[in-house]
Amino acid sequence: MTPDLFGRHRAVLPDWLALYYEDPLEITHGEGRHVWDAAGNKYLDFFGGILTTMTAHALPEVAKAVGEQAGRILHSSTLYLNRPMVELAERVACLSGIPDARVFFTTSGTEANDTALLLATAYRRSNTILAMRNSYHGRSFSAVGVTGNRGWSPTSLSPLQTLYVHGGVRTRGPYAHLDDREFTDACVDDLKDLLGHTRAPAALIAEPVQGVGGFTSPPDGLYAAFREVLHERGILWIADEVQTGWGRTGEHFWGWQAHGQNGPPDIVTFAKGIGNGMSVGGVVARAEIMNCLDANSISTFGGTQVTMAAGLANLAYLLKHDLQGNARRVGGLLLERLRSVAARVPHVREVRGRGLMIGIELTRPGTDEAAPEAASAVLEEARAGGLLIGKGGGHDTSALRIAPPMSLTVAEAEEGAAILERALRSV
Known part of the structure; x- marks a missing residue:
């Protein structure tokens, strides 16, 4: 995103209108489970506009x-x-x-x-x-x-x-x-x-x-x-x-x-x-x-x-296309893959969820104390690796939220899990 657009955003929109990332992202177009930003970077979308892009970006039938x-x-x-x-x-x-x-x-x-x-x-x-x-x-x-x-x-x-x-x-x-x-x-x-x-x-x-x-x-x-x-x-x-x-x-x-x-x-x-x-x-x-x-x-x-x-x-x-069934099958595989990753990351307290609605709660290692700074760091690292995820939680926004379009493929789930693994290990 150009600094000019960020400046214009801050000049006319409320301060409480939250933006992800230290360098906020302008998404210009999407297709399937992917989106592109204004600089031409491609991302695998694991958040779908806050669970809103349910089937796929630019789905021809909807368009x-x-x-x-x-x-x-x-x-x-x-x-x-x-x-x-x-x-x-x-x-x-x-x-x-x-x-x-x-x-x-x-x-x-x-x-x-x-x-x-x-x-x-x-x-x-x-x-x-x-x-x-x-x-x-x-x-x-x-x-x-x-x-x-x-x-x-x-x-x-x-x-x-x-x-x-x-x-x-x-x-x-x-x-x-x-x-x-x-x-x-x-x-x-x-x-x-x-x-x-x-x-x-x-x-x-x-x-x-x-x-x-x-x-x-x-x-x-x-x-x-x-x-x-x-x-x-x-x-x-x-x-x-x-x-x-x-x-x-x-x-x-x-x-x-x-x-x-x-x-x-x-x-x-x-x-x-x-x-x-x-x-x-x-x-x-x-x-x-x-x-x-x-x-x-x-x-x-x-x-x-x-x-x-x-x-x-x-x-x-x-x-x-039985996307509910796809969410059950692919989501189950993704959940198990992320639990396997999390077992080797001290910051991860819990991996939870069902279907394509998965949360990863981060805490300071060895405690139940929330780690919002770790969640923000993983969000940034995931973006740098080409993956968009969300965050939330009732304890200082220390949970990562993963909710891709429900047409997610097994290969895309594996790709996203690999990027998340690198991002989690980075903290």
């Missing part, structure tokens, strides 16, 4: 659908019938697993979660929300109010009363020493105790795998156990699938299905990957919940024709 729709009409708002929106809503409703499902489209995951919170609080007549520690749900005022990650929560002010529940991070906290069954039981007891000290909350909002939190997750079945407790009290379950949806975890199409023993969530939110880079988010809920609002509402840009065309083409490609 064609967008071009053809743009040649007809780009946008008309939800005040008019919209065939692509109806068609995508039908497919998402069917895939959601929610009976009598209704779908509302937004422009982002933040807006989707904001809508879910509105629906839950209106339906339950309560502004109390349960959320998970170390969670992240978006940038809006209400979404920040239910975010349990201090690094991404710039204000304590909120329209909601939020109570934070334990369980989203398996290997840290007071229950980390327990086995999975004992861990789940302890978290359920903690939830019951919390509910005994508050008026009935509207909902629990939870990411099946915490994204910004560093790809952490509880034992399978924890949210099913929570659901039993919530259901007895009429409290809704909102599954934030903005990062985990569409088969990225490999084993399941939705992250909640690892906890689905007691049926689907009451509300599911989604975004990111479905548009493959286009601004698509949304909410799925049972009709009685979705229809509970007693005032008019529209969306100017949610569900616009061109983004719906992209979503339809992208979803069709994902299902036709």
Whole structure:
């Protein structure tokens, strides 16, 4: 990137708008699992625009659908019938697993979660929300109010009363020493105790795998156990699938299905990957919940024709080519390869994840103390080696986040792992 563009960026955009790298990167184009910068350097992309390029960069099927729709009409708002929106809503409703499902489209995951919170609080007549520690749900005022990650929560002010529940991070906290069954039981007891000290909350909002939190997750079945407790009290379950949806975890199409023993969530939110880079988010809920609002509402840009065309083409490609299965197979190989590498790197505390959603937590050797400087160093070294990755975590951004497009090949996984090995050994 030219220094001139960086200077212009700093002159007109907020200081809190984060940029990766000491020398920030301008990405000019991409193809498949690769992108190029303004200097012509080629990179293997293991972050996909924050898990948004789900299938591939410049996917011909999506590009064609967008071009053809743009040649007809780009946008008309939800005040008019919209065939692509109806068609995508039908497919998402069917895939959601929610009976009598209704779908509302937004422009982002933040807006989707904001809508879910509105629906839950209106339906339950309560502004109390349960959320998970170390969670992240978006940038809006209400979404920040239910975010349990201090690094991404710039204000304590909120329209909601939020109570934070334990369980989203398996290997840290007071229950980390327990086995999975004992861990789940302890978290359920903690939830019951919390509910005994508050008026009935509207909902629990939870990411099946915490994204910004560093790809952490509880034992399978924890949210099913929570659901039993919530259901007895009429409290809704909102599954934030903005990062985990569409088969990225490999084993399941939705992250909640690892906890689905007691049926689907009451509300599911989604975004990111479905548009493959286009601004698509949304909410799925049972009709009685979705229809509970007693005032008019529209969306100017949610569900616009061109983004719906992209979503339809992208979803069709994902299902036709079984990218969920590819995420399971290639992601499993990549995870084992990285664990083998990590066993020889003192800074690595844990390699975790499932499918093509993998986190590497770095600490100071021999301790559980976060090492954000090591994470930043690995990020820089990986870029120098031709690989783009992300970072996150609830402990001073000390986790590396790996989430390539779901069409990643075995050869590309091996290439990326080799670059990561060199970068990790460099610290």
